[in-house]
Amino acid sequence: xxxxxxxxxxxxxxxxxxxxxxxxxxxxxxxxxxxxxxxxxxxxxxxxxxxxxxxxxxxxxxxxxxxxxxxxxxxxxxxxxxxxxxxxxxxxxxxxxxxxxxxxxxxxxxxxxxxxxxxxxxxxxxxxxxxxxxxxxxxxxxxxxxxxxxxxxxxxxxxxxxxxxxxxxxxxxxxxxxxxxxxxxxxxxxxxxxxxxxxxxxxxxxxxxxxxxxxxxxxxxxxxx
Numbered sequence: 001x002x003x004x005x006x007x008x009x010x011x012x013x014x015x016x017x018x019x020x021x022x023x024x025x026x027x028x029x030x031x032x033x034x035x036x037x038x039x040x041x042x043x044x045x046x047x048x049x050x051x052x053x054x055x056x057x058x059x060x061x062x063x064x065x066x067x068x069x070x071x072x073x074x075x076x077x078x079x080x081x082x083x084x085x086x087x088x089x090x091x092x093x094x095x096x097x098x099x100x101x102x103x104x105x106x107x108x109x110x111x112x113x114x115x116x117x118x119x120x121x122x123x124x125x126x127x128x129x130x131x132x133x134x135x136x137x138x139x140x141x142x143x144x145x146x147x148x149x150x151x152x153x154x155x156x157x158x159x160x161x162x163x164x165x166x167x168x169x170x171x172x173x174x175x176x177x178x179x180x181x182x183x184x185x186x187x188x189x190x191x192x193x194x195x196x197x198x199x200x201x202x203x204x205x206x207x208x209x210x211x212x213x214x215x216x217x218x219x220x221x222x223x224x225x
Contacts, residue, residue, distance in 0.1 A: 093120035099128025099152035113212025146222035153177025156188030163197025
């Protein structure tokens with residue numbers, strides 16, 4: 001079924017072009033046929049296209065069409081990214097900081113989202129409170145940027161720690177990583193929401209996408225773009 005016949009609300013394409021936002025598809029609860037049709041319609045507009053939480057089968061179907069020369073699939077985050085047109089990357093990289101390796105799938109979703117926004121990124125892994133000494137040599141770098149994404153599960157304390165060390169916005173992402181009392185990320189979410197460190201903003205559980213969009217918009221504004 002063509003994208004135009006699916007009944008979805010149309011995106012204001014002129015607003016997207018003006019703001020430089022990618023076209024985005026949330027894939028769960030859509031059929032492969034629907035995703036391919038939507039992807040094709042959005043790609044024709046010329047923007048970068050990002051499909052989140054996609055399976056590899058969808059990627060293979062898109063690649064098999066031969067229409068997309070700069071298409072890739074990230075298995076860890078289950079994201080499909082199509083980069084199009086002339087790209088001017090940000091001057092400042094956005095640090096994406098993880099408490100542990102188990103948080104990497106969400107952190108990678110944030111990273112790929114930033115890339116869809118033509119932002120440079122720097123992935124800093126395994127610096128959570130259980131091994132906080134590994135964060136020390138990264139502090140100077142974190143204090144020189146426009147926004148930081150912090151991804152953490154368990155109790156989610158890392159966002160507060162970094163929030164107390166930097167003078168830029170911290171976008172905190174609670175993950176569902178943790179033992180039973182983590183309640184699928186609710187414990188980390190509540191810790192981050194109750195942070196006493198000023199400048200910490202919290203997105204939904206496992207929502208690396210929203211963190212990537214928010215940090216990218218902040219970085220672009222700070223660079224005057």
